[in-house]
Amino acid sequence: MSALLEARDVCKSFGGVHAVHHASLRVEAGSITALIGPNGAGKSTLFNCISGFIRPDEGHIELGGKRIDRSPPHKILHAGLGRTFQTARAFTRMTVLDNVRLAAPSHPGEQIPTLLTRVGASRRREREVTEQAHELLRLVRLDTHADALSGTLSGGQRKLLDLARILMASPRLILLDEPMAGVNPALREDILVHILDLRRERGIAFLIVEHDLGFVMQASDRVVVMNEGRVLMDGTPDEVRTDARVIDAYLGTRA
C-alpha cells in the first residue's frame, strides 16, 4: 500500500547549515506518526518543507500520490494536508468563533464573484460553518469564549484554538507542531483523546512533533527520530524506546 504522505531524500540548508539532510519519512492513511528529536534536529524545518512554507533544496514529497513539494501552502491545504505552528497563531483581533469559521473550506462568501452572485448559497454556507465552528469549539472546550477576541485567550487555549481551526479545514493529514506545549495536564489528556477519536471516527492521519514522550509513546503507531538533520530511525514506539542510538541522541536514559 502506498503511503498518504511520502517524503523522500528531503534536503534543506540555510547558509552552510544542513538543517535537513536527506530525510525520508512516510505517514500511512489514518495513522498517527510522531516526529521526535533534540532541539535543532530539523523537525520544524522538515515540517515547513512538507507544508510548503519552505521550498526544499532537494527531494520529493508526495501527498496521496500527488507531488506537493513545489506547491504553495494554501494549495497543500486544499490537497488535504493541514498544519499548526509551534507557537499558536491565533488571529488575535478576531473573535474565537471567526478564527474557526475562517478556516472553512470552499466558502462561496470568500470570493467576490460568488459572494455577489450566490448570496443565498453564501449565507447558507456561513450558517453551516457557524454551526460546525461551535461544535469544534465545544470539542476543545472554548465554546464559552466564542465571542471573545482570541487575543484574550491564554497560550494553552490558543493552542486548542489552533487545533479547532485546522479541524475546520478538515484535511486528511494534520501536522501538529508541539500540540501539548503550554497546555495544562487536564487538557492534555483531552487532546490525546480527541486525536485518537478523530483518527478512529474520521480517519484523519497525524504527524506530530512533540517533546512529551508519554504522549508520543501512548498515541503513535510509528515514531520517527531525527538528529542533526537526518532521520536516525523509524519504528514502533517500543522499537524506538529500546534503540541504543535514540537513547544516545535524545532520550538520554532508558525511557
Next chain:
Amino acid sequence: MSILTSGEFWAFVGVMAGIYTLLTLGLQVQFGLAGLLNFGQVGFMAIGAYTMAILVVKAGWSMWLAAPLALLAAALAGVLVGLPTLRLRGDYFAIVTIAFSEIIRYVATNEDSLTGGSQGTINLSGAGAAAQYDGSWQRFQQWLGGALHIGSKDVVMLIVVWAVAVVLLAATAAAARTPWGRVLRAIREDEEAAASLGKHVFGYRLQALALGAALAGLAGCFYAWQFSFFSPDDFQPLTTFFAWMILILGGVGRVWAVPVGAAVFGFLFAATRFFDFPPFSYLDSADRAYVRLIIIGLVIIGLIVFRPQGLLGRRDEMVLE
C-alpha cells in the same frame, strides 16, 4: 472674515472632504482591511483623472463611458503594480508604491502628446485649442441643480460627491463584514497562518490593492470635474500623505471613520487659512501656508501620542500588544 461665513466656501471645503473620503476609503480597504502600506495612492488617482480626460478629449468618448473605464484603468494599474511587488515585505512594498506614483507624475509631465504635459489638460488637444473634458458633467450638474432647485454648482457637487461616498462607504462596511472581509483581516494579522488555512494571500492582496486603486481613480474623476482643469502638479506625493493623515485621524480599520477624518482634516486645512491674528499675522501669506501644514502636523502628533487609535478607531488596531 466674510469668506468664513460664505456657503460657497464651505461647500467647496465639503466637496474636497468628499473627494478625500473616496481617496482615503481606498487606503482603508488596502491598509485597514488587508494591511497593505500603499504610499502611492495619488498615482491611481492621477490614472483615473487622466484616463477619463484623455478618453473624452482625444478619443471622443462619452464621459459616462470614460469614467467607468477610468476606474477600471486605475484598478488594472493596481494589479500591474501588485503582480511583481506584493510578494515584497510591507516596507519594501511601500517604497515601490511611492516610486510608482512619482513615475506616473513624471510621465504625465513629459508625455505632452498624451497628457498635455506640464501645462495640464487644457493642452490636451494641442496648442491653440483649449481642451474641455467636462462638458457632460457641467450639463449633468445644471440638470441636477434645476431638478433640486439648487443654484450653486458647488452645493450640487457636494451632494453628488457625498451621495456616492456614502453608498461606497456602506458597501465597504458591508464587504468588511462578509467572509471575504474576514479573510482580508486574517491576512492583515498573520499571512502565514492565513496561508496555512488555505487562503491565497497573494490573490486577496491583489484584490484589495485593485479595489482601493479603483476608489482612488474615482476620487481622481471627481477632482477633475470639480476643477475643470488639472495638471501633473495636482498629483504630488503630499496628496497621498494627506489621505494617510485622514486615515490616522479617523481611525484605522473603521470604515465610517474615514469621512469623519476627512471632515476634520478639511476643516483644519480650511480654518488655518484664516489665522490672520498675531502671531500668524507677522508672517506673509506664503509663509502662513506652511504654518498651516505645521499645525496639522502637530495635531497628528498629538493624536498619535494621546489617542493613537484615531477619533473613532479601536485602540488595539494601533498599539502593540
